[in-house]
Amino acid sequence: MDKRILYIEDDSDMKELVAEILSYDAYEVITDSGKNIFQILKANSIGLILMDEKLGWCWGSDLCRELRANQVTTHIPIIMISAAKEIDLIAQNSGAIDFIKKPFEMYDVIDKVTRHYPENF
Known part of the structure; x- marks a missing residue:
């Protein structure tokens, strides 16, 4: 099974750069602006989330707090x-x-x- 990461970022160049960097270590990177975060997490097995702070529509730290408050996502490292x-x-x-x-x-x-x-993901 692939090591899957969700990268929340609104800069397309940064998305591509980080996805390419992590592909060298066999990580599969799913990218999103954060607007679809809960749908993506429901549909995919995600081992870790990378979260930009300044998104065009909200703060990454607010999304992080939401994920921590949700029993389904509280265990995912961010x-x-x-x-x-x-x-x-x-x-x-x-x-x-x-x-x-x-x-x-x-x-x-x-x-x-x-x-x-x-490790056990």
């Missing part, structure tokens, strides 16, 4: 990924397990995803 100045605090306060600061190195993404992707 990594916030953003250029926001205080992304470390934003991630901590929204219930994310970790964060990646933009701009990032390719290995930052691979390392954090590998570290937090559930």
